[in-house]
Amino acid sequence: MRGFWSTEHVKAAEDRLLARTPEGALMRRASFGVATVALELLGGRRRVGLLVGAGNNGGDALWAGYFLRRRGVAVTAVLLDPDRAHPAGLAAFRRAGGRVASELPEVDLVVDGVVGLSASGPLRPAAAAHVAKVTAPVLAVDLPSGVDPDTGVTGGPFVEAHTTVTFGCRKPVHALADCGDVRLVDIGLQPELPGPDLMELEDADVAFAWPVPGVGDDKYSQGVTGIAAGSATYPGAAVLSTGASVLATSGMVRYAGQAADAVRARWPESICTGSITDAGRVQAWSVGPGLGTGLSAENVLRYVLDAGVPVCADADAITMFANNPDLWDARDPDTTVVLTPHDREYARLMGEEVGTDRVAAAKRAAERFNAVLLLKGNTTIVADPGGAVAVNRSRSAWPATAGSGDVLSGMIGSLLAAGVYPLLAAACAAHVHALAGELAADGAPIPASSLMAAIPDAIRSVRAVTP
Ligand SMILES: NC(=O)C1=CN([C@@H]2O[C@H](COP(=O)(O)OP(=O)(O)OC[C@H]3O[C@@H](n4cnc5c(N)ncnc54)[C@H](O)[C@@H]3O)[C@@H](O)[C@H]2O)[C@@H](O)CC1
Ligand SMILES: Nc1ncnc2c1ncn2[C@@H]1O[C@H](COP(=O)(O)OP(=O)(O)O)[C@@H](O)[C@H]1O
Numbered sequence: 016m017r018g019f020w021s022t023e024h025v026k027a028a029e030d031r032l033l034a035r036t037p038e039g040a041l042m043r044r045a046s047f048g049v050a051t052v053a054l055e056l057l058g059g060r061r062r063v064g065l066l067v068g069a070g071n072n073g074g075d076a077l078w079a080g081y082f083l084r085r086r087g088v089a090v091t092a093v094l095l096d097p098d099r100a101h102p103a104g105l106a107a108f109r110r111a112g113g114r115v116a117s118e119l120p121e122v123d124l125v126v127d128g129v130v131g132l133s134a135s136g137p138l139r140p141a142a143a144a145h146v147a148k149v150t151a152p153v154l155a156v157d158l159p160s161g162v163d164p165d166t167g168v169t170g171g172p173f174v175e176a177h178t179t180v181t182f183g184c185r186k187p188v189h190a191l192a193d194c195g196d197v198r199l200v201d202i203g204l205q206p207e208l209p210g211p212d213l214m215e216l217e218d219a220d221v222a223f224a225w226p227v228p229g230v231g232d233d234k235y236s237q238g239v240t241g242i243a244a245g246s247a248t249y250p251g252a253a254v255l256s257t258g259a260s261v262l263a264t265s266g267m268v269r270y271a272g273q274a275a276d277a278v279r280a281r282w283p284e285s286i287c288t289g290s291i292t293d294a295g296r297v298q299a300w301s302v303g304p305g306l307g308t309g310l311s312a313e314n315v316l317r318y319v320l321d322a323g324v325p326v327c328a329d330a331d332a333i334t335m336f337a338n339n340p341d342l343w344d345a346r347d348p349d350t351t352v353v354l355t356p357h358d359r360e361y362a363r364l365m366g367e368e369v370g371t372d373r374v375a376a377a378k379r380a381a382e383r384f385n386a387v388l389l390l391k392g393n394t395t396i397v398a399d400p401g402g403a404v405a406v407n408r409s410r411s412a413w414p415a416t417a418g419s420g421d422v423l424s425g426m427i428g429s430l431l432a433a434g435v436y437p438l439l440a441a442a443c444a445a446h447v448h449a450l451a452g453e454l455a456a457d458g459a460p461i462p463a464s465s466l467m468a469a470i471p472d473a474i475r476s477v478r479a480v481t482p
Protein backbone atom coordinates (compact mmCIF):
# COMPACT_ATOMS: atom_id res chain seq x y z
CA MET A 16 0.00 0.00 0.00
CA ARG A 17 1.20 3.44 -0.83
CA GLY A 18 0.44 6.28 1.59
CA PHE A 19 0.04 9.96 0.75
CA TRP A 20 0.23 12.74 3.33
CA SER A 21 -1.40 16.18 3.23
CA THR A 22 0.79 19.29 3.21
CA GLU A 23 -0.45 20.12 6.70
CA HIS A 24 0.86 16.82 8.06
CA VAL A 25 4.07 16.95 6.01
CA LYS A 26 4.91 20.46 7.17
CA ALA A 27 4.28 19.59 10.82
CA ALA A 28 6.44 16.47 10.50
CA GLU A 29 9.18 18.43 8.71
CA ASP A 30 9.21 21.01 11.50
CA ARG A 31 9.76 18.27 14.08
CA LEU A 32 12.48 16.69 11.96
CA LEU A 33 14.18 20.04 11.27
CA ALA A 34 14.33 20.76 15.00
CA ARG A 35 16.61 17.75 15.53
CA THR A 36 18.68 17.98 12.33
CA PRO A 37 21.67 20.24 11.59
CA GLU A 38 20.70 23.33 9.58
CA GLY A 39 20.56 22.71 5.84
CA ALA A 40 21.10 18.95 6.15
CA LEU A 41 17.59 17.99 5.00
CA MET A 42 17.69 20.24 1.98
CA ARG A 43 21.07 18.91 0.95
CA ARG A 44 19.87 15.33 1.30
CA ALA A 45 16.74 16.13 -0.72
CA SER A 46 18.61 17.97 -3.45
CA PHE A 47 21.29 15.29 -3.68
CA GLY A 48 18.39 12.96 -4.55
CA VAL A 49 17.24 15.40 -7.25
CA ALA A 50 20.74 15.57 -8.72
CA THR A 51 21.05 11.77 -8.73
CA VAL A 52 17.81 11.36 -10.67
CA ALA A 53 18.79 14.24 -13.00
CA LEU A 54 22.06 12.46 -13.87
CA GLU A 55 20.12 9.29 -14.59
CA LEU A 56 17.72 11.13 -16.90
CA LEU A 57 20.57 12.97 -18.61
CA GLY A 58 22.19 9.67 -19.51
CA GLY A 59 25.49 11.30 -20.42
CA ARG A 60 24.09 14.58 -21.80
CA ARG A 61 25.37 17.58 -19.91
CA ARG A 62 23.11 20.65 -20.05
CA VAL A 63 20.60 21.43 -17.32
CA GLY A 64 18.37 24.46 -16.72
CA LEU A 65 16.89 25.36 -13.35
CA LEU A 66 13.68 27.32 -12.82
CA VAL A 67 14.10 28.70 -9.33
CA GLY A 68 11.27 30.14 -7.25
CA ALA A 69 11.34 32.16 -4.07
CA GLY A 70 11.22 29.42 -1.46
CA ASN A 71 12.85 26.21 -0.34
CA ASN A 72 11.69 24.41 -3.49
CA GLY A 73 13.94 26.81 -5.39
CA GLY A 74 16.60 26.14 -2.76
CA ASP A 75 16.41 22.43 -3.56
CA ALA A 76 16.83 23.20 -7.26
CA LEU A 77 19.90 25.39 -6.58
CA TRP A 78 21.52 22.77 -4.36
CA ALA A 79 20.78 20.12 -7.00
CA GLY A 80 22.51 22.48 -9.48
CA TYR A 81 25.48 22.62 -7.12
CA PHE A 82 25.76 18.80 -7.03
CA LEU A 83 25.35 18.60 -10.81
CA ARG A 84 28.10 21.16 -11.32
CA ARG A 85 30.39 18.99 -9.21
CA ARG A 86 29.71 16.20 -11.70
CA GLY A 87 30.73 18.48 -14.59
CA VAL A 88 27.23 19.31 -15.83
CA ALA A 89 26.65 22.78 -17.34
CA VAL A 90 23.88 24.33 -15.24
CA THR A 91 22.02 27.60 -15.84
CA ALA A 92 19.52 28.97 -13.35
CA VAL A 93 16.70 31.42 -14.00
CA LEU A 94 15.78 33.14 -10.73
CA LEU A 95 12.10 34.10 -10.77
CA ASP A 96 12.50 36.36 -7.76
CA PRO A 97 16.26 37.09 -7.51
CA ASP A 98 16.03 38.96 -4.18
CA ARG A 99 14.31 36.02 -2.50
CA ALA A 100 16.27 33.14 -4.03
CA HIS A 101 17.50 30.74 -1.32
CA PRO A 102 20.72 32.48 -0.13
CA ALA A 103 22.78 29.41 0.87
CA GLY A 104 21.66 27.46 -2.19
CA LEU A 105 22.47 30.35 -4.53
CA ALA A 106 25.87 30.92 -2.95
CA ALA A 107 26.78 27.23 -3.25
CA PHE A 108 25.51 27.13 -6.84
CA ARG A 109 27.61 30.16 -7.84
CA ARG A 110 30.64 28.79 -5.97
CA ALA A 111 30.43 25.59 -7.99
CA GLY A 112 30.43 27.56 -11.26
CA GLY A 113 26.67 27.65 -11.91
CA ARG A 114 25.47 30.37 -14.25
CA VAL A 115 22.53 32.71 -13.60
CA ALA A 116 20.64 34.01 -16.64
CA SER A 117 17.38 35.78 -17.42
CA GLU A 118 16.27 33.10 -19.93
CA LEU A 119 16.92 29.37 -20.12
CA PRO A 120 19.38 28.42 -22.88
CA GLU A 121 18.93 25.22 -24.88
CA VAL A 122 19.24 22.37 -22.37
CA ASP A 123 18.74 18.61 -22.10
CA LEU A 124 16.74 18.71 -18.87
CA VAL A 125 14.87 21.37 -16.91
CA VAL A 126 14.59 21.18 -13.13
CA ASP A 127 11.33 22.72 -11.91
CA GLY A 128 12.01 24.39 -8.57
CA VAL A 129 9.37 27.09 -9.01
CA VAL A 130 7.18 26.15 -6.08
CA GLY A 131 6.60 23.13 -3.89
CA LEU A 132 4.53 22.44 -0.81
CA SER A 133 3.63 26.10 -0.28
CA ALA A 134 2.02 26.39 -3.70
CA SER A 135 -1.24 28.20 -4.16
CA GLY A 136 -3.03 28.42 -7.48
CA PRO A 137 -1.67 28.03 -10.99
CA LEU A 138 1.75 29.24 -12.12
CA ARG A 139 2.08 32.98 -11.85
CA PRO A 140 2.65 34.81 -15.15
CA ALA A 141 6.46 35.16 -14.95
CA ALA A 142 6.93 31.45 -14.17
CA ALA A 143 4.30 30.47 -16.73
CA ALA A 144 6.15 32.43 -19.45
CA HIS A 145 9.38 30.51 -18.81
CA VAL A 146 7.58 27.15 -18.55
CA ALA A 147 5.77 27.77 -21.85
CA LYS A 148 9.12 27.96 -23.65
CA VAL A 149 10.44 24.68 -22.24
CA THR A 150 10.91 21.89 -24.77
CA ALA A 151 13.25 19.59 -22.78
CA PRO A 152 11.87 16.98 -20.36
CA VAL A 153 11.11 18.40 -16.92
CA LEU A 154 12.23 16.98 -13.60
CA ALA A 155 9.90 18.45 -10.97
CA VAL A 156 11.21 19.07 -7.48
CA ASP A 157 8.69 17.69 -4.96
CA LEU A 158 5.73 18.30 -7.30
CA PRO A 159 4.99 19.86 -10.67
CA SER A 160 4.60 23.59 -10.06
CA GLY A 161 1.13 25.00 -10.66
CA VAL A 162 -0.60 21.82 -9.46
CA ASP A 163 -2.25 21.95 -6.05
CA PRO A 164 -0.29 19.75 -3.61
CA ASP A 165 -3.37 18.55 -1.71
CA THR A 166 -5.96 18.17 -4.46
CA GLY A 167 -4.01 17.74 -7.69
CA VAL A 168 -6.18 20.47 -9.19
CA THR A 169 -4.87 22.79 -11.91
CA GLY A 170 -6.65 26.04 -12.60
CA GLY A 171 -4.31 27.50 -15.20
CA PRO A 172 -0.73 27.05 -16.39
CA PHE A 173 1.22 24.24 -14.73
CA VAL A 174 4.33 22.18 -15.30
CA GLU A 175 4.07 18.87 -17.13
CA ALA A 176 6.66 16.69 -15.47
CA HIS A 177 8.48 13.76 -17.02
CA THR A 178 9.64 12.75 -13.55
CA THR A 179 9.00 14.07 -10.06
CA VAL A 180 11.38 13.64 -7.14
CA THR A 181 9.64 14.00 -3.82
CA PHE A 182 11.00 13.86 -0.29
CA GLY A 183 10.12 12.04 2.90
CA CYS A 184 6.72 10.80 1.72
CA ARG A 185 4.32 11.07 -1.17
CA LYS A 186 1.75 13.87 -1.12
CA PRO A 187 -1.86 13.71 -2.43
CA VAL A 188 -0.85 15.42 -5.69
CA HIS A 189 1.18 12.32 -6.55
CA ALA A 190 -1.97 10.18 -6.43
CA LEU A 191 -4.39 12.67 -7.92
CA ALA A 192 -2.48 14.31 -10.78
CA ASP A 193 -0.08 13.26 -13.48
CA CYS A 194 3.39 13.85 -12.03
CA GLY A 195 5.20 11.53 -14.44
CA ASP A 196 7.38 8.90 -12.83
CA VAL A 197 7.40 9.68 -9.08
CA ARG A 198 10.60 8.92 -7.15
CA LEU A 199 10.75 9.08 -3.38
CA VAL A 200 13.91 10.23 -1.59
CA ASP A 201 14.19 9.23 2.06
CA ILE A 202 14.97 12.19 4.32
CA GLY A 203 14.06 10.43 7.58
CA LEU A 204 10.53 11.85 7.79
CA GLN A 205 8.57 8.62 8.30
CA PRO A 206 8.88 8.41 12.11
CA GLU A 207 7.38 11.90 12.38
CA LEU A 208 4.33 11.19 10.25
CA PRO A 209 0.84 10.21 11.44
CA GLY A 210 -1.22 7.66 9.45
CA PRO A 211 -1.59 8.55 5.77
CA ASP A 212 -4.35 10.86 4.55
CA LEU A 213 -4.83 8.83 1.37
CA MET A 214 -3.86 5.34 0.38
CA GLU A 215 -3.48 3.53 -2.90
CA LEU A 216 -3.65 -0.25 -3.02
CA GLU A 217 -0.95 -2.05 -4.96
CA ASP A 218 -1.39 -5.45 -6.62
CA ALA A 219 0.00 -7.26 -3.59
CA ASP A 220 -2.55 -5.60 -1.26
CA VAL A 221 -5.41 -6.56 -3.55
CA ALA A 222 -4.10 -10.11 -3.87
CA PHE A 223 -3.90 -10.37 -0.09
CA ALA A 224 -7.47 -9.13 0.41
CA TRP A 225 -9.08 -11.03 -2.48
CA PRO A 226 -11.11 -14.03 -1.27
CA VAL A 227 -9.62 -17.38 -2.22
CA PRO A 228 -11.46 -20.56 -1.24
CA GLY A 229 -9.79 -22.88 1.21
CA VAL A 230 -9.93 -26.68 1.21
CA GLY A 231 -12.74 -26.64 3.76
CA ASP A 232 -14.91 -24.17 1.84
CA ASP A 233 -18.12 -24.95 0.01
CA LYS A 234 -20.35 -22.78 -2.17
CA TYR A 235 -22.15 -21.29 0.86
CA SER A 236 -19.24 -20.72 3.19
CA GLN A 237 -17.61 -18.18 0.85
CA GLY A 238 -20.59 -15.84 1.02
CA VAL A 239 -23.58 -15.81 -1.31
CA THR A 240 -24.04 -12.62 -3.33
CA GLY A 241 -27.47 -11.27 -4.21
CA ILE A 242 -27.94 -9.17 -7.34
CA ALA A 243 -31.03 -6.97 -7.55
CA ALA A 244 -30.54 -5.21 -10.85
CA GLY A 245 -31.97 -4.92 -14.34
CA SER A 246 -35.53 -4.75 -15.55
CA ALA A 247 -37.55 -5.68 -18.59
CA THR A 248 -36.22 -2.48 -20.20
CA TYR A 249 -32.61 -2.98 -19.06
CA PRO A 250 -31.88 -6.72 -18.84
CA GLY A 251 -28.24 -6.10 -19.83
CA ALA A 252 -27.42 -4.41 -16.52
CA ALA A 253 -28.55 -7.57 -14.71
CA VAL A 254 -26.45 -9.79 -16.97
CA LEU A 255 -23.35 -7.64 -16.43
CA SER A 256 -23.72 -7.26 -12.67
CA THR A 257 -24.44 -10.93 -12.16
CA GLY A 258 -21.60 -11.97 -14.46
CA ALA A 259 -19.12 -9.72 -12.68
CA SER A 260 -20.21 -11.23 -9.40
CA VAL A 261 -19.91 -14.79 -10.73
CA LEU A 262 -16.40 -14.07 -12.03
CA ALA A 263 -15.10 -12.05 -9.08
CA THR A 264 -15.35 -14.66 -6.35
CA SER A 265 -16.05 -18.32 -6.02
CA GLY A 266 -19.21 -19.50 -4.25
CA MET A 267 -22.74 -18.62 -5.27
CA VAL A 268 -24.67 -15.77 -6.86
CA ARG A 269 -28.42 -15.32 -6.60
CA TYR A 270 -30.21 -13.02 -9.01
CA ALA A 271 -33.66 -11.58 -8.30
CA GLY A 272 -35.59 -9.44 -10.76
CA GLN A 273 -37.38 -9.01 -14.05
CA ALA A 274 -34.35 -10.02 -16.11
CA ALA A 275 -34.20 -13.54 -14.64
CA ASP A 276 -34.57 -15.25 -18.02
CA ALA A 277 -31.77 -13.25 -19.63
CA VAL A 278 -29.49 -13.82 -16.64
CA ARG A 279 -30.23 -17.54 -16.51
CA ALA A 280 -29.48 -17.87 -20.22
CA ARG A 281 -26.09 -16.17 -19.91
CA TRP A 282 -25.06 -17.35 -16.43
CA PRO A 283 -26.45 -20.85 -15.85
CA GLU A 284 -24.51 -21.06 -12.59
CA SER A 285 -26.57 -18.26 -11.00
CA ILE A 286 -29.74 -19.03 -9.06
CA CYS A 287 -32.41 -16.82 -10.60
CA THR A 288 -35.84 -15.78 -9.46
CA GLY A 289 -38.29 -13.16 -10.64
CA SER A 290 -39.10 -11.79 -7.21
CA ILE A 291 -36.81 -10.45 -4.54
CA THR A 292 -38.87 -12.04 -1.79
CA ASP A 293 -38.11 -15.48 -3.26
CA ALA A 294 -34.40 -14.88 -3.59
CA GLY A 295 -33.30 -16.81 -0.51
CA ARG A 296 -30.48 -15.90 1.88
CA VAL A 297 -27.47 -13.93 0.78
CA GLN A 298 -24.54 -12.37 2.65
CA ALA A 299 -24.63 -9.10 0.66
CA TRP A 300 -26.82 -7.38 -1.93
CA SER A 301 -25.76 -5.41 -4.94
CA VAL A 302 -28.68 -3.25 -5.98
CA GLY A 303 -29.50 -0.62 -8.55
CA PRO A 304 -28.10 -0.93 -12.09
CA GLY A 305 -30.92 -0.83 -14.63
CA LEU A 306 -33.49 -1.36 -11.87
CA GLY A 307 -35.67 1.64 -12.69
CA THR A 308 -36.98 4.11 -10.15
CA GLY A 309 -40.69 3.21 -9.97
CA LEU A 310 -42.65 1.73 -7.11
CA SER A 311 -41.53 -1.87 -7.62
CA ALA A 312 -37.87 -0.72 -7.72
CA GLU A 313 -38.44 1.19 -4.49
CA ASN A 314 -39.82 -1.94 -2.87
CA VAL A 315 -36.75 -3.90 -3.97
CA LEU A 316 -34.52 -1.24 -2.45
CA ARG A 317 -36.45 -1.26 0.83
CA TYR A 318 -36.24 -5.04 0.92
CA VAL A 319 -32.47 -5.26 0.49
CA LEU A 320 -31.86 -2.44 2.99
CA ASP A 321 -33.90 -4.42 5.49
CA ALA A 322 -32.11 -7.72 4.93
CA GLY A 323 -29.49 -7.11 7.63
CA VAL A 324 -26.56 -7.65 5.23
CA PRO A 325 -24.14 -5.21 3.55
CA VAL A 326 -25.46 -3.50 0.43
CA CYS A 327 -23.71 -1.99 -2.58
CA ALA A 328 -26.11 0.63 -3.99
CA ASP A 329 -25.46 1.97 -7.48
CA ALA A 330 -27.17 3.83 -10.32
CA ASP A 331 -31.00 3.83 -9.94
CA ALA A 332 -30.68 2.96 -6.26
CA ILE A 333 -28.75 6.22 -5.77
CA THR A 334 -31.29 8.15 -7.81
CA MET A 335 -34.07 6.72 -5.64
CA PHE A 336 -32.25 7.84 -2.48
CA ALA A 337 -31.92 11.30 -3.99
CA ASN A 338 -35.59 11.50 -5.03
CA ASN A 339 -36.94 9.99 -1.88
CA PRO A 340 -34.77 10.57 1.20
CA ASP A 341 -37.31 8.59 3.29
CA LEU A 342 -35.98 5.44 1.68
CA TRP A 343 -32.57 6.17 3.10
CA ASP A 344 -33.83 7.36 6.46
CA ALA A 345 -35.96 4.23 6.93
CA ARG A 346 -33.04 1.85 6.61
CA ASP A 347 -31.51 0.08 9.58
CA PRO A 348 -28.69 2.52 10.42
CA ASP A 349 -26.42 -0.45 11.20
CA THR A 350 -26.63 -1.73 7.64
CA THR A 351 -23.30 -1.29 5.87
CA VAL A 352 -23.85 0.54 2.59
CA VAL A 353 -21.38 1.22 -0.22
CA LEU A 354 -22.68 3.98 -2.50
CA THR A 355 -21.08 4.14 -5.95
CA PRO A 356 -22.14 7.33 -7.74
CA HIS A 357 -20.66 8.87 -10.86
CA ASP A 358 -20.52 12.66 -10.83
CA ARG A 359 -24.13 13.26 -11.92
CA GLU A 360 -25.46 10.76 -9.40
CA TYR A 361 -23.33 12.42 -6.75
CA ALA A 362 -24.88 15.80 -7.61
CA ARG A 363 -28.37 14.31 -7.32
CA LEU A 364 -27.59 12.66 -4.02
CA MET A 365 -25.79 15.58 -2.41
CA GLY A 366 -27.61 18.50 -4.04
CA GLU A 367 -24.24 19.98 -5.01
CA GLU A 368 -21.68 19.36 -7.74
CA VAL A 369 -18.60 17.25 -7.03
CA GLY A 370 -16.35 20.26 -7.71
CA THR A 371 -12.63 20.11 -8.33
CA ASP A 372 -11.59 18.63 -4.98
CA ARG A 373 -12.89 15.09 -5.51
CA VAL A 374 -11.40 13.69 -2.33
CA ALA A 375 -13.14 16.33 -0.21
CA ALA A 376 -16.38 15.67 -2.10
CA ALA A 377 -16.21 11.92 -1.44
CA LYS A 378 -15.39 12.50 2.23
CA ARG A 379 -18.34 14.89 2.66
CA ALA A 380 -20.75 12.36 1.19
CA ALA A 381 -19.33 9.46 3.22
CA GLU A 382 -19.76 11.50 6.36
CA ARG A 383 -23.24 12.77 5.51
CA PHE A 384 -24.54 9.28 4.65
CA ASN A 385 -22.45 7.39 7.17
CA ALA A 386 -21.58 5.05 4.30
CA VAL A 387 -18.63 4.08 2.16
CA LEU A 388 -18.70 6.36 -0.86
CA LEU A 389 -17.01 5.36 -4.10
CA LEU A 390 -16.82 8.27 -6.53
CA LYS A 391 -16.28 6.95 -10.04
CA GLY A 392 -13.96 8.39 -12.63
CA ASN A 393 -10.54 7.93 -14.15
CA THR A 394 -9.29 8.28 -10.61
CA THR A 395 -11.75 6.54 -8.34
CA ILE A 396 -12.00 7.84 -4.79
CA VAL A 397 -13.29 5.63 -1.98
CA ALA A 398 -14.03 7.32 1.34
CA ASP A 399 -15.36 5.79 4.50
CA PRO A 400 -17.21 7.69 7.22
CA GLY A 401 -14.24 7.35 9.57
CA GLY A 402 -12.18 9.57 7.24
CA ALA A 403 -10.08 6.88 5.53
CA VAL A 404 -9.64 7.45 1.79
CA ALA A 405 -8.35 5.15 -0.92
CA VAL A 406 -7.65 6.25 -4.49
CA ASN A 407 -7.33 4.13 -7.58
CA ARG A 408 -5.90 5.54 -10.78
CA SER A 409 -6.92 3.87 -13.99
CA ARG A 410 -4.06 3.69 -16.45
CA SER A 411 -6.46 4.02 -19.35
CA ALA A 412 -9.88 5.58 -19.94
CA TRP A 413 -11.27 2.58 -21.86
CA PRO A 414 -13.46 1.59 -18.88
CA ALA A 415 -15.49 4.76 -19.55
CA THR A 416 -18.07 2.77 -21.48
CA ALA A 417 -21.77 2.00 -20.98
CA GLY A 418 -22.37 -0.83 -18.54
CA SER A 419 -18.92 -0.65 -17.00
CA GLY A 420 -20.38 0.60 -13.70
CA ASP A 421 -22.77 -2.38 -13.61
CA VAL A 422 -19.71 -4.64 -13.66
CA LEU A 423 -18.10 -2.71 -10.80
CA SER A 424 -21.17 -2.96 -8.61
CA GLY A 425 -21.43 -6.74 -9.09
CA MET A 426 -17.80 -7.12 -8.05
CA ILE A 427 -18.24 -4.99 -4.94
CA GLY A 428 -21.30 -7.07 -3.97
CA SER A 429 -19.23 -10.25 -4.24
CA LEU A 430 -16.45 -8.93 -2.05
CA LEU A 431 -18.92 -7.69 0.56
CA ALA A 432 -20.59 -11.11 0.58
CA ALA A 433 -17.20 -12.70 1.17
CA GLY A 434 -16.81 -10.54 4.25
CA VAL A 435 -14.20 -8.11 2.93
CA TYR A 436 -14.12 -4.88 4.94
CA PRO A 437 -16.29 -2.38 2.98
CA LEU A 438 -13.64 0.26 2.19
CA LEU A 439 -11.27 -2.49 1.09
CA ALA A 440 -14.00 -4.24 -0.91
CA ALA A 441 -14.73 -1.07 -2.88
CA ALA A 442 -11.05 -0.21 -3.38
CA CYS A 443 -10.08 -3.75 -4.43
CA ALA A 444 -12.97 -3.92 -6.87
CA ALA A 445 -11.99 -0.55 -8.37
CA HIS A 446 -8.40 -1.77 -8.76
CA VAL A 447 -9.35 -5.03 -10.50
CA HIS A 448 -12.03 -3.28 -12.57
CA ALA A 449 -9.53 -0.76 -13.96
CA LEU A 450 -7.00 -3.50 -14.64
CA ALA A 451 -9.61 -5.68 -16.37
CA GLY A 452 -10.49 -2.72 -18.57
CA GLU A 453 -6.85 -2.19 -19.49
CA LEU A 454 -6.23 -5.89 -20.21
CA ALA A 455 -9.40 -6.26 -22.26
CA ALA A 456 -8.92 -3.07 -24.24
CA ASP A 457 -5.24 -3.52 -25.06
CA GLY A 458 -5.33 -0.30 -27.04
CA ALA A 459 -8.81 -0.47 -28.60
CA PRO A 460 -12.37 0.26 -27.41
CA ILE A 461 -14.15 -2.45 -25.47
CA PRO A 462 -17.76 -3.15 -24.56
CA ALA A 463 -18.38 -3.59 -20.83
CA SER A 464 -18.98 -7.30 -21.44
CA SER A 465 -15.34 -7.64 -22.52
CA LEU A 466 -14.19 -5.78 -19.43
CA MET A 467 -16.28 -8.20 -17.38
CA ALA A 468 -14.80 -11.19 -19.21
CA ALA A 469 -11.30 -9.97 -18.33
CA ILE A 470 -11.96 -10.08 -14.56
CA PRO A 471 -10.32 -13.53 -14.17
CA ASP A 472 -7.21 -12.33 -16.04
CA ALA A 473 -7.05 -9.23 -13.85
CA ILE A 474 -7.35 -11.33 -10.67
CA ARG A 475 -4.64 -13.69 -11.97
CA SER A 476 -2.46 -10.72 -12.76
CA VAL A 477 -2.69 -9.21 -9.25
CA ARG A 478 -2.27 -12.63 -7.62
CA ALA A 479 0.82 -13.33 -9.70
CA VAL A 480 2.79 -10.92 -7.52
CA THR A 481 2.29 -12.97 -4.36
CA PRO A 482 4.67 -15.82 -3.59
N1 LIG B 1 11.02 22.08 5.13
C1 LIG B 1 11.99 21.19 4.89
O1 LIG B 1 12.62 20.68 5.74
C2 LIG B 1 12.29 20.78 3.54
C3 LIG B 1 11.67 21.42 2.47
N2 LIG B 1 11.98 21.09 1.25
C4 LIG B 1 11.47 21.86 0.11
O2 LIG B 1 10.77 23.00 0.53
C5 LIG B 1 9.59 23.13 -0.24
C6 LIG B 1 8.63 24.03 0.46
O3 LIG B 1 9.27 25.27 0.54
P1 LIG B 1 8.60 26.62 1.02
O4 LIG B 1 7.64 26.35 2.11
O5 LIG B 1 9.72 27.55 1.28
O6 LIG B 1 7.75 27.13 -0.19
P2 LIG B 1 7.77 26.87 -1.78
O7 LIG B 1 9.15 26.81 -2.27
O8 LIG B 1 6.86 25.76 -2.06
O9 LIG B 1 7.06 28.20 -2.29
C7 LIG B 1 7.77 29.41 -2.21
C8 LIG B 1 7.04 30.58 -2.73
O10 LIG B 1 6.57 30.36 -4.04
C9 LIG B 1 5.61 31.33 -4.32
N3 LIG B 1 4.44 30.72 -4.97
C10 LIG B 1 3.35 30.18 -4.37
N4 LIG B 1 2.47 29.72 -5.30
C11 LIG B 1 3.06 29.99 -6.51
C12 LIG B 1 2.65 29.78 -7.83
N5 LIG B 1 1.48 29.17 -8.08
N6 LIG B 1 3.44 30.17 -8.86
C13 LIG B 1 4.63 30.77 -8.59
N7 LIG B 1 5.07 31.00 -7.34
C14 LIG B 1 4.30 30.62 -6.31
C15 LIG B 1 5.22 31.97 -3.02
O11 LIG B 1 5.81 33.23 -2.98
C16 LIG B 1 5.80 30.99 -2.02
O12 LIG B 1 6.09 31.58 -0.80
C17 LIG B 1 9.18 21.72 -0.46
O13 LIG B 1 8.27 21.57 -1.55
C18 LIG B 1 10.53 21.06 -0.74
O14 LIG B 1 10.86 21.24 -2.12
C19 LIG B 1 13.03 20.13 0.99
O15 LIG B 1 14.22 20.87 0.93
C20 LIG B 1 13.14 19.08 2.06
C21 LIG B 1 13.27 19.70 3.38
N1 LIG C 1 -12.29 8.47 -17.84
C1 LIG C 1 -12.31 7.28 -17.22
N2 LIG C 1 -11.19 6.53 -17.14
C2 LIG C 1 -11.22 5.32 -16.54
N3 LIG C 1 -12.32 4.78 -15.98
C3 LIG C 1 -13.46 5.49 -16.03
C4 LIG C 1 -13.52 6.77 -16.65
N4 LIG C 1 -14.78 7.22 -16.55
C5 LIG C 1 -15.49 6.27 -15.90
N5 LIG C 1 -14.69 5.23 -15.59
C6 LIG C 1 -15.09 4.01 -14.87
O1 LIG C 1 -16.09 3.34 -15.66
C7 LIG C 1 -17.20 2.98 -14.85
C8 LIG C 1 -18.43 3.73 -15.35
O2 LIG C 1 -19.50 3.57 -14.51
P1 LIG C 1 -20.91 4.29 -14.76
O3 LIG C 1 -20.71 5.73 -15.02
O4 LIG C 1 -21.79 3.89 -13.63
O5 LIG C 1 -21.38 3.62 -16.12
P2 LIG C 1 -22.66 2.72 -16.45
O6 LIG C 1 -23.80 3.31 -15.67
O7 LIG C 1 -22.87 2.85 -17.93
O8 LIG C 1 -22.34 1.34 -16.03
C9 LIG C 1 -16.78 3.27 -13.43
O9 LIG C 1 -16.18 2.15 -12.85
C10 LIG C 1 -15.76 4.39 -13.59
O10 LIG C 1 -14.83 4.47 -12.54
Ligand SMILES: [K+]
Nearest residue numbers: 127130156158
Ligand atom coordinates in the same frame (compact mmCIF):
# COMPACT_ATOMS: atom_id res chain seq x y z
K1 LIG D 1 8.28 22.15 -8.15
